[in-house]
Amino acid sequence: MSTPDPITLVCPHCAAINRLPEARLGAGPKCGACHQPLFAGKPIALKEEGFRRHLQHDGLPLLVDFWASWCGPCRMMEPQFELAAKALEPRLRLAKVSTEEAPAVAQSLRISGIPLLILFHRGKEVARQAGAMPAGQIEAWARAHLPA
Numbered sequence: 001m002s003t004p005d006p007i008t009l010v011c012p013h014c015a016a017i018n019r020l021p022e023a024r025l026g027a028g029p030k031c032g033a034c035h036q037p038l039f040a041g042k043p044i045a046l047k048e049e050g051f052r053r054h055l056q057h058d059g060l061p062l063l064v065d066f067w068a069s070w071c072g073p074c075r076m077m078e079p080q081f082e083l084a085a086k087a088l089e090p091r092l093r094l095a096k097v098s099t100e101e102a103p104a105v106a107q108s109l110r111i112s113g114i115p116l117l118i119l120f121h122r123g124k125e126v127a128r129q130a131g132a133m134p135a136g137q138i139e140a141w142a143r144a145h146l147p148a
C-alpha cells in the first residue's frame with residue numbers, strides 16, 4: 001500500500017507552495033492561492049528564481065529544457081518538448097530555462113552546449129542529455145531515469 005503522504009507542488013502561476021495527496025495529482029488540481037491549474041499541460045518557463053524555487057520545494061521530478069533564442073536546434077525541439085509535457089505530466093514537472101535569462105544557473109550547472117535536458121529530483125541532478133530529441137525519445141529518456 002502506498003502511503004497518502006501529501007506532495008508539495010509549486011504553483012506555475014503565482015509560485016505558492018501547495019500540498020495535496022498524491023492521488024489527486026491526475027485530477028486537475030488547482031492552486032489554493034490563485035485557483036489556477038497546477039498543471040498547464042505544457043512546459044513552464046522559469047527564470048533563475050523560479051527555477052531555484054521549484055528545485056527546492058516541488059516534490060515532483062523536474063525535467064528542464066535548457067535553451068536559448070539564438071539556438072536553432074533548441075527552437076526545433078520546442079514543440080517536441082511540449083508534446084512530451086502532455087505525455088509526462090503530472091508524473092513529472094516540465095520546465096524551460098533560457099540560458100540567456102538565467103546565466104548563473106547555466107554556469108553553476110556547467111552547461112556548455114544546448115539544447116540540454118536535465119532531470120532533477122529533490123534538488124539534485126539525476127541525469128542529463130544533450131542534443132535535440134523528438135517527443136517520444138524525450139519521454140522514453142525521462143521515464144528511464146525517473147526515481148523509483
Ligand SMILES: [Zn+2]
Nearest residue numbers: 011014031034
Ligand atoms: Zn497559484
